[in-house]
Amino acid sequence: MKKRYLISLLLLLLVFSTAGWYYYPQYKINQIKKESVIDKNDDTKSKQITYLDYLKKSPDSTFNHLVLGDSVAQGRGSEEGGFANKVNNNLQNLTGKTFILENQGVSGATSSGLLNQLEIPAVQQSVKSADIISINIGGNDLVQIAKEEGPLKAIQSYDEVKTGYKKNLNEIFVMIRELNPNAILVLNELYNVVNSEQKYYPATEKLLNDWNLIAYETALAYKPALVVPVSDALQTEDMDKWLYDSIHPNDEGYARIADKTITTFQNQSYKEAQ
Numbered sequence: 001m002k003k004r005y006l007i008s009l010l011l012l013l014l015v016f017s018t019a020g021w022y023y024y025p026q027y028k029i030n031q032i033k034k035e036s037v038i039d040k041n042d043d044t045k046s047k048q049i050t051y052l053d054y055l056k057k058s059p060d061s062t063f064n065h066l067v068l069g070d071s072v073a074q075g076r077g078s079e080e081g082g083f084a085n086k087v088n089n090n091l092q093n094l095t096g097k098t099f100i101l102e103n104q105g106v107s108g109a110t111s112s113g114l115l116n117q118l119e120i121p122a123v124q125q126s127v128k129s130a131d132i133i134s135i136n137i138g139g140n141d142l143v144q145i146a147k148e149e150g151p152l153k154a155i156q157s158y159d160e161v162k163t164g165y166k167k168n169l170n171e172i173f174v175m176i177r178e179l180n181p182n183a184i185l186v187l188n189e190l191y192n193v194v195n196s197e198q199k200y201y202p203a204t205e206k207l208l209n210d211w212n213l214i215a216y217e218t219a220l221a222y223k224p225a226l227v228v229p230v231s232d233a234l235q236t237e238d239m240d241k242w243l244y245d246s247i248h249p250n251d252e253g254y255a256r257i258a259d260k261t262i263t264t265f266q267n268q269s270y271k272e273a274q
Contacts, residue, residue, distance in 0.1 A: 025209035032216045033229065036268045051184060051226065051265040056095050063091075066130035067103040068114060072188070073136035074105030077244030078254050083188075084134055086258035094262070102126055110140045111168035118175045127179045134261075135172070136188040138211050139247075141165045158207070166214045173222040182272070185225035186261065187215050191234040193247055201236070223271040226264055233260040 038048055055063065067073050067084045075082020081101075088099040104123060106113065114137050117123055127133065142161050176185065189212045194204045208231065219225040233256040234242055234249065242253030249257065 025206075025213040029209065029213055029216055032220065036226065038267065038269045048269040051224070051268055051270045052091075052094060052262075054224075054270040055091065055097065055265075058097075060097070060131070062098040062100065063131040064129050065099050065101050065132045065134065066126050066183075067101070067105050067134045067136075068117070069105050069134075069136035069188075070109040070140055071105065071107040071248060072139070073109075073134065074103060074107055075254065076107060077248035078251050080251050080254070083249075083254040083257040083261065086255055087134070087261050090258060090262045091265075099132075102130075105136070108140055108144075109137065110144055111137050111165050111172065112141075114172055115168055115175070118172065124179055127176055127183075130180060130183045132184045132186060133176060133180070134186040134188070137172070138165055138169070138215070139190050141168075142207070162210060162214075165211065166218075169214060169218050170221075173218055173225075177222055182224070185219065185222060186264075187219050187225065187227045188257065189215060189227060189230040191231045192236055193239065193243065194236065195239065196236045226268050228257065228261045228264050230257050230260060233257055 038050060049057070065084065065088055067082075073082070073084070075084065080086065082103070082105075084101055084103060088101050091097075091099050104117070104126065106117065109117070114135075118127070141164070142158070173185065176183070190208050192201075192204055192208055194201050212227075212231070216227050219227050234253055242249050242256060244250040244253070
């Protein structure tokens with residue numbers, strides 16, 4: 001009886017540890033998101049301003065918006081300039097100011113590719129001149145291995161690729177901050193394109209939560225910066241409405257990303273670089 005009890009206890013602990021391993025990244029993301037939002041009923045936060053209010057109150061009448069990253073940053077699948085163009089239009093309507101867009105997104109870009117791009121003098125000059133820098137990167141890091149060497153290799157290399165992505169993303173933010181200490185950095189979450197009914201869906205959710213937690217933790221260290229919860233806007237239940245192909249959003253999908261970006265600007269507390 002004692003042995004059976006011990007085995008049951010060990011199995012229970014295994015279940016809880018596995019559940020913690022699976023759910024911790026999403027729990028941590030939710031905590032970071034909660035702490036970033038201004039609570040009007042909290043006296044300690046009532047004097048803070050949102051990112052949108054910061055733009056409204058700025059003495060500047062024109063803002064430069066630079067976009068960096070992959071094909072989603074580039075706007076592939078859109079006939080209307082992708083999410084960045086829609087964000088600009090919305091910000092102009094809400095602030096009455098001018099937002100000039102420069103899109104340097106590169107189809108197929110990985111985090112290491114973006115690091116290399118940031119070594120280009122012309123790109124560095126664009127970074128220096130930017131007031132807002134939107135970044136969509138990371139999805140190709142693992143996909144590239146799967147395409148070149150197969151899904152098994154991608155799974156086997158997961159920890160190595162994740163470590164490399166975390167290192168690269170931090171270096172990207174370091175490089176940008178060295179060139180421009182004060183621009184608002186806007187990092188997009190990665191989103192899932194696997195239907196929730198598919199057997200691989202839980203594994204892809206775990207992967208994306210790991211990747212997105214890296215994004216949130218990195219952004220915290222390089223204020224003013226925020227992460228757009230894109231996965232909230234692009235749910236797998238209605239992919240037929242927002243998906244252009246197997247990966248990229250269509251114009252409705254990009255509109256959802258833009259709307260979520262504006263909501264994040266309206267709700268999150270603006271914090272200056274330290």
